[in-house]
Amino acid sequence: MKDIRLIHNLPRSGGTIISKCLGAQENIVLLSEIHPYGVEIARKMNLNCDLYDPIFQAHEWNGLFEKEEYEKIRSFNYNFEEKIHLIFEEVEMKNKKLIIRDWCFVDYFGIPYTEPTYKNSILDTLSKKFNILNLYILRHPLELYISNFKIFPFFRDNYKFNFFVKGYEKFFLHALKDKIFKYEDFNNNPKDNLKNMCKILKINFNNNFKDNLKNIKLTGDDKAIASIDIKINNDTASTLIKKEDKNKINNNTNFIRLMENMKNYY
Secondary structure, three states: OEEEEEEEEOOOOOHHHHHHHHHOOOOEEEEEEEOOOHHHHHHHOOOOHHHHOHHHHHHHHOOOOOHHHHHHHHHHOOOHHHHHHHHHHHHHHOOOEEEEEEOHHHHHOOOOOOOOOOOOHHHHHHOOOEEEEEEEEEOOHHHHHHHHHHHOHHHHHHOOHHHHHHHHHHHHHHOOHHHEEEHHHHHHOHHHHHHHHHHHHOOOOOOOHHHHHHHOOOOOOHHHHHOOOOOOOOOOHHHHOOHHHHHHHHOOHHHHHHHHHOOOOO
16 A cells, blocks of 8 residues: 555644644645635634645645646546545645644534534544554643643633543543654644654655745634744643642642543653
């Protein structure tokens, strides 16, 4: 089977900037926040559905298909697997490598747009026909919780702490431990972490990748999308969580279990 490359990350864990940096390596085609039901979920979220269609990204952002060919492909109403296969074949013909950033939000959180399955849909789908080269990005659970809480109204309205912890824990337990990278480590040492990511994905690391950041189009965090450099983000959970809430969190049995599972990382 041929290799296909996947990046897995929960929302607000640095997936946009890290994917952008990997997409900026030489001869890479990057598809961002792709999921078998991505277009359907984007529609429910009142987002631009085209942005979550891999064929659109391949054509509009990566120039893989001419306009006439793109329109023809759209008229055939291909299913998800067929779309990825078409893109993969086109990437191969151009002697490039395909990286797909997974939209893990759908599988592990989902609410209020869909019920989480707690299974990695794109990994399950593509592993039937491809050899998977993948990596997982973590961010400290409390930093992730606070960041999502600050940014997304639907998160504030629907996500109880225990629900969040369950989704995070399922994501972590599915991650291959020798392929995990921490956003905090990337912040502190982006170049060495990117080199190690490139080794896992079997792509060449380009020392001058920053020169190409301005050319990479993707979905995700607006600041990271617009960024032409890597900016360090400081942790904020310790200052934003009230003392009484910290006590509740530290005595939460689900959170205690999660942090015990993650003791080698945090």
